[in-house]
Amino acid sequence: MSDEPLSIDSTSNEYLINADELSTVQYINSTSQDKVLVDIGFYTATKKDLECLLNSEMFLNDSVMNAYIRILKAQPSINEREDGYAYLETTYNANMICGDTITSLRNKEEGNFRLYRTSTYLNNDMVFFPINIKDCHWYLVVINGRKGVVQVLDSKGTATRRPQLHQLVIH
Numbered sequence: 001m002s003d004e005p006l007s008i009d010s011t012s013n014e015y016l017i018n019a020d021e022l023s024t025v026q027y028i029n030s031t032s033q034d035k036v037l038v039d040i041g042f043y044t045a046t047k048k049d050l051e052c053l054l055n056s057e058m059f060l061n062d063s064v065m066n067a068y069i070r071i072l073k074a075q076p077s078i079n080e081r082e083d084g085y086a087y088l089e090t091t092y093n094a095n096m097i098c099g100d101t102i103t104s105l106r107n108k109e110e111g112n113f114r115l116y117r118t119s120t121y122l123n124n125d126m127v128f129f130p131i132n133i134k135d136c137h138w139y140l141v142v143i144n145g146r147k148g149v150v151q152v153l154d155s156k157g158t159a160t161r162r163p164q165l166h167q168l169v170i171h
Contacts, residue, residue, distance in 0.1 A: 025054065028047055028050060028054070031047050032047065033046065033047050033048045034046050034047070034048065035047050037050055038050070038067045040067050040070040040071065041070060043063070043066045043067050043070050043090075044063070044067075045063040045064055045067050046063070049061055049063035049064055050064060052064060059134075059135045059136070060138060062091040062092065062095070062132060065091050065130055065132070065138075066090050066091055066092060069088050069089075069090055069091075069130070072088055073088055081126075083125070083126075083146065084124070084125025084126060084146050085123070085124040085125050085126070086124060086125065086126045086127075086128065087120060087121065087123075087124040087126070087127045087128065088128045089127060089128060089129045089130070090130075091130050091132055093117065094129040094130055094131060095132070097117075097129075121143070121145075122145075124145070125144070125145055125146040126142055126143065126144050126145065126146070127142070127143045127145075128140060128141075128142050129141040129142075129143070137156065139152060139153060139154035139155070139156075140152070140153040140154075141153075
């Protein structure tokens, strides 16, 4: 992507930004591509990562999603819900479980990773896995232990091919 500032269409009826939001967008536009603008523990997001929020031609990326998941996890009401305890998995771990890197879990670290993840998941009634079909589409898989079901929340319905779902459930 170029270093040109992102344009803001103030005539659009889809969304009108307020003065605070405009100053934030202007600050983001004035920084370098590699400037870290969000730092939430292990998860960071640079200007380049955040541009997907301001450009409708770009797809939401893992860095932005993980930062948002960290913000949600900090809210006490997210973890303890009326219908049980919930755990929000990061895209990093969901991708590791679902993707080609599953073979990397078979090395010497496999036991520790799987034991920790399994223990975390079993201590919750529901586990939410954000699944990213790269540069195409996001959907959410919910393993609902209390109900004994796997739920798929996908705006495209059953039209989406989901090999990641098979990897997640089988492995």
